[in-house]
Amino acid sequence: MPGTILENLSGKKLSVLVGILLTFQLACFLVGLIAPSPANFQNVGATFCVDRNPDNKDENRWFTRQCKESLHDLGNTTGLSAKNIVFVFEMPLFRVDFSRWQQKLVGMVHFEQIYQEGRKLTPTVQLSIDARLAYADKTLDGARTPWTRYAHAQENRHMDCDLDAIRDHKDGYPYDCSMVPLFELGNLYHDYYLLNVRLPQSQNSELGRVHDVQLNVIFMNGGFTKVCVSMKTVFFPLVLGVLLWFWRRVFILSRTPALLEYMLLSLGVTLAVLNFPLEYFSLYFDMPYMLILSDVRQGVFYAMLLSFWLVFAGEHMLIQDNGEKNCLKMYWKHLSTIAVGCMSLLIFDLCERGVQLVNPFYSIWVTPTGTHLALSFVILAGLSACMYFLFLCYMVWCVFKNISIKRSVLPSMSQARRLHYEGIIYRFNFLMAVTLICAAVTVVSFILSQVAEGQNKWDEELDFEVSSVLYTGVYGMWNVYICGMLMLYAPSHKQWPSDPTGQDGEELEFSRLPTESVPSEISSLTSFATKASIE
Amino acid sequence: MVVLSLRRVLVVVLNLMGSCTILGKISPLTKQYAMQSTLYYSPYPDTKVCRTVPGLSKSQIELCYQQPDTFVAALEGLKEAVNECQYQFQGHRWNCSSLATKSKNPHNSAIFQKGYKETAFAYAIASAGVAISVARSCSAGTLMNCGCDSKAYKKRKPRDLTGKPSKSSWKWDGCSHNLKYGVRFSKMFLDSRETAEDIHSRINLHNNQVGRMAVSKNMQTKCKCHGMSGSCELKTCWRAAPDFRFIGKTLKDRFRSAILVDQTNLGNKSLRKLNVINQRKRRKQKNKQQKPWRNKNKRDLSYDLLYYQKSPTFCDRDQSLDVPGTAGRSCNITSTGPDGCSALCCGRGYNLIKQRKVEMCNCKFHWCCQVKCDTCNVEKWISVCK
Numbered sequence: 001m002p003g004t005i006l007e008n009l010s011g012k013k014l015s016v017l018v019g020i021l022l023t024f025q026l027a028c029f030l031v032g033l034i035a036p037s038p039a040n041f042q043n044v045g046a047t048f049c050v051d052r053n054p055d056n057k058d059e060n061r062w063f064t065r066q067c068k069e070s071l072h073d074l075g076n077t078t079g080l081s082a083k084n085i086v087f088v089f090e091m092p093l094f095r096v097d098f099s100r101w102q103q104k105l106v107g108m109v110h111f112e113q114i115y116q117e118g119r120k121l122t123p124t125v126q127l128s129i130d131a132r133l134a135y136a137d138k139t140l141d142g143a144r145t146p147w148t149r150y151a152h153a154q155e156n157r158h159m160d161c162d163l164d165a166i167r168d169h170k171d172g173y174p175y176d177c178s179m180v181p182l183f184e185l186g187n188l189y190h191d192y193y194l195l196n197v198r199l200p201q202s203q204n205s206e207l208g209r210v211h212d213v214q215l216n217v218i219f220m221n222g223g224f225t226k227v228c229v230s231m232k233t234v235f236f237p238l239v240l241g242v243l244l245w246f247w248r249r250v251f252i253l254s255r256t257p258a259l260l261e262y263m264l265l266s267l268g269v270t271l272a273v274l275n276f277p278l279e280y281f282s283l284y285f286d287m288p289y290m291l292i293l294s295d296v297r298q299g300v301f302y303a304m305l306l307s308f309w310l311v312f313a314g315e316h317m318l319i320q321d322n323g324e325k326n327c328l329k330m331y332w333k334h335l336s337t338i339a340v341g342c343m344s345l346l347i348f349d350l351c352e353r354g355v356q357l358v359n360p361f362y363s364i365w366v367t368p369t370g371t372h373l374a375l376s377f378v379i380l381a382g383l384s385a386c387m388y389f390l391f392l393c394y395m396v397w398c399v400f401k402n403i404s405i406k407r408s409v410l411p412s413m414s415q416a417r418r419l420h421y422e423g424i425i426y427r428f429n430f431l432m433a434v435t436l437i438c439a440a441v442t443v444v445s446f447i448l449s450q451v452a453e454g455q456n457k458w459d460e461e462l463d464f465e466v467s468s469v470l471y472t473g474v475y476g477m478w479n480v481y482i483c484g485m486l487m488l489y490a491p492s493h494k495q496w497p498s499d500p501t502g503q504d505g506e507e508l509e510f511s512r513l514p515t516e517s518v519p520s521e522i523s524s525l526t527s528f529a530t531k532a533s534i535e
Numbered sequence: 536m537v538v539l540s541l542r543r544v545l546v547v548v549l550n551l552m553g554s555c556t557i558l559g560k561i562s563p564l565t566k567q568y569a570m571q572s573t574l575y576y577s578p579y580p581d582t583k584v585c586r587t588v589p590g591l592s593k594s595q596i597e598l599c600y601q602q603p604d605t606f607v608a609a610l611e612g613l614k615e616a617v618n619e620c621q622y623q624f625q626g627h628r629w630n631c632s633s634l635a636t637k638s639k640n641p642h643n644s645a646i647f648q649k650g651y652k653e654t655a656f657a658y659a660i661a662s663a664g665v666a667i668s669v670a671r672s673c674s675a676g677t678l679m680n681c682g683c684d685s686k687a688y689k690k691r692k693p694r695d696l697t698g699k700p701s702k703s704s705w706k707w708d709g710c711s712h713n714l715k716y717g718v719r720f721s722k723m724f725l726d727s728r729e730t731a732e733d734i735h736s737r738i739n740l741h742n743n744q745v746g747r748m749a750v751s752k753n754m755q756t757k758c759k760c761h762g763m764s765g766s767c768e769l770k771t772c773w774r775a776a777p778d779f780r781f782i783g784k785t786l787k788d789r790f791r792s793a794i795l796v797d798q799t800n801l802g803n804k805s806l807r808k809l810n811v812i813n814q815r816k817r818r819k820q821k822n823k824q825q826k827p828w829r830n831k832n833k834r835d836l837s838y839d840l841l842y843y844q845k846s847p848t849f850c851d852r853d854q855s856l857d858v859p860g861t862a863g864r865s866c867n868i869t870s871t872g873p874d875g876c877s878a879l880c881c882g883r884g885y886n887l888i889k890q891r892k893v894e895m896c897n898c899k900f901h902w903c904c905q906v907k908c909d910t911c912n913v914e915k916w917i918s919v920c921k
């Protein structure tokens with residue numbers, strides 16, 4: 001029975017393959033150079049409109065920036081009450097319109113308050129916000145369609161205020177309160193959005209003197225989406241091709257596919273699903289569920305990748321229980337950690353983003369029950385992630401321990417067999433190292449992009465964005481990694497001579513020993529383990 | 536359509552001319568023609584404001600005719616700057632009252648023509664005020680010219696302020712920050728006054744820059760995670776213009792450590808090479824901060840306010856400076872700072888006056904529009920400078 005390609009490929013061919021994969025990897029980083037930063041923002045200042053007819057319940061009454069009566073500032077509001085004042089935000093600013101490439105819209109409000117002497121301050125301010133969102137589209141002649149209702153909700157929020165900053169100051173100082181996350185749109189189907197916010201009097205007694213209100217909207221950069229989607233468009237057929245080739249190779253074998261091959265196949269399939277450029281559809285259809293869909297796609301991919309590592313380590317344990325065929329059931333303990341973690345994240349996601357499909361203002365974090373629920377799901381996911389990593393580390397440690405034990409037996413073997421096994425162990429180590437490097441690069445680039453995003457970049461004139469380079473690079477890296485796995489772990493069907501002819505050099509190293517062909521094993525490493533345990 | 540394109544061409548021409556006049560390379564005749572043509576063709580309806588503000592320089596008037604809406608925002612910023620100056624200096628002998636001239640333009644006031652420490656502060660806060668106010672109006676979407684420029688903007692020439700937003704750039708990487716526009720407008724608007732090559736102009740330019748830097752270096756940064764399931768896989772940080780009160784406080788601190796430069800350095804090209812007179816203060820600062828980088832860059836004055844004239848005492852009334860003097864100001868007996876009676880009254884002593892009045896107290900603010908106060912009968916001794 002032939003082994004995997006990894007074991008049978010000559011060093012030269014292997015280096016060519018690795019070279020090609022590295023070129024792809026480099027290309028991914030270079031593609032990131034032309035991309036702008038992943039997301040951008042706009043500060044939209046509020047226009048304070050006066051609603052002279054607040055009891056009018058008409059849902060299609062909209063206040064725009066050009067409202068009939070507006071206040072210059074909130075200092076002079078004699079004769080008005082809270083229900084008369086409407087904060088109006090039109091997005092985007094500057095006579096441009098949103099593009100569907102901009103993917104999503106996240107809005108946060110900032111109420112700038114001024115301290116007044118003698119006022120009792122609370123560290124947490126409860127807010128009750130009446131928010132209405134409308135949309136409009138550009139017509140062919142450049143005008144805009146009338147505002148149409150998108151959503152209307154009465155939401156509770158809270159602001160955390162930093163009181164230390166004003167403790168030693170006098171009247172008139174602003175105090176720093178946190179931003180209030182207000183809405184999240186899963187796709188930007190329309191060209192213009194309009195937000196009308198009211199703060200009813202009775203529920204907002206803790207609010208101080210507001211002197212300005214700002215809305216910050218975050219959207220993905222069109223250029224970044226374009227670069228990402230083009231990467232996906234290139235990778236999708238490539239991965240599909242590699243997948244088909246892999247499956248054909250497995251299929252033409254006379255034996256049933258091994259567990260690792262099933263795992264590789266499903267990993268490839270989830271990668272292909274992740275690479276599927278679904279974003280093209282959002283350019284033509286209104287798909288508010290894009291966010292949840294991409295979350296699920298990513299989640300399934302991560303779950304599959306984690307399970308693959310587990311099974312990969314498990315299959316190279318070098319301990320064989322009397323030749324029993326491996327199946328997923330053996331790993332139920334380990335895999336259940338992934339399942340529990342992913343399920344809790346999925347439920348959390350459905351609770352938050354699922355409801356946002358109906359009400360974009362919804363947030364699970366605002367009510368105490370919701371916060372507890374969300375926190376418990378997140379903690380559960382975190383716990384199972386910890387469990388998983390303990391399992392994984394333990395398994396990898398076992399593999400390395402077994403390898404070193406078996407290595408000590410190697411000198412007593414014949415030279416042919418020794419070279420053969422050394423080669424296998426070397427390549428196994430090599431792949432473990434690649435996995436570790438990939439994981440390390442991911443973690444490091446995550447930290448780097450956080451740091452790069454957090455620092456003050458006001459004066460820097462960089463021509464490229466660190467975070468987008470890292471993003472495309474890491475995305476490409478996992479593609480390259482999985483393609484490499486699919487290629488190197490595909491079954492080889494080279495016909496080997498029935499007995500070793502060459503006695504020295506490379507030829508021997510890569511030829512299989514004819515004596516140990518156990519049909520159920522795919523790698524000769526595992527067959528080596530079987531043999532060793534029998535001995 | 537024809538009118539529109541004509542306007543566009545005119546705007547471009549005018550921009551060119553505006554930049555030329557700043558360089559001072561245009562004949563008066565053409566300048567006049569340019570002004571008249573703007574008067575007639577300006578795409579903005581209301582240029583009346585340009586004629587109501589006295590004491591503007593030629594280039595400022597041109598800028599006003601080009602962008603009256605931004606100009607109004609800049610005036611607003613100057614007003615806020617004066618308010619802030621008064622707030623920061625309320626206990627000082629010079630309490631900034633002389634900046635609140637009847638005209639809306641504080642640059643006309645006598646203090647602005649001098650080279651005092653106070654002048655340095657006033658220039659800095661004015662330029663910061665313009666930058667913040669323009670940025671705010673820009674983010675409220677009320678300005679015609681404040682557009683959506685991306686990074687590519689930096690490579691274009693500064694005169695191209697009225698450029699239409701390029702659509703492709705907005706769709707590719709969004710807009711630049713509105714404060715960038717504010718800072719740029721502040722630079723165009725205020726720096727264009729200082730065309731002379733003398734020490735006064737150069738120091739004013741420097742102090743203007745200090746004010747703008749105080750704004751752009753103190754941006755508030757806030758971040759939001761919006762990756763998968765709300766994780767920080769994707770994190771976006773944004774910057775907001777700092778609160779003006781905070782800028783006032785920062786500049787006040789700079790005012791305390793302002794640096795007196797030697798007037799004999801008129802020939803020098805760079806302000807950084809000007810001789811620093813009050814070395815004592817610098818040395819003290821150096822000793823305080825033993826960080827090596829500080830010592831290496833000890834001549835880097837780009838964050839310091841500069842002045843070249845010793846300030847008067849501001850104790851007595853001075854018509855030429857528009858200073859009312861400190862007589863009649865109330866002072867704080869217990870304080871040892873600038874608002875203390877010994878400092879504020881310049882050694883003339885003070886009178887204690889018993890004051891009885893009814894005032895609003897224990898005010899409580901209710902969102903949005905009510906302030907509930909008690910009325911209190913207050914009887915207290917106040918001290919007033921002789």
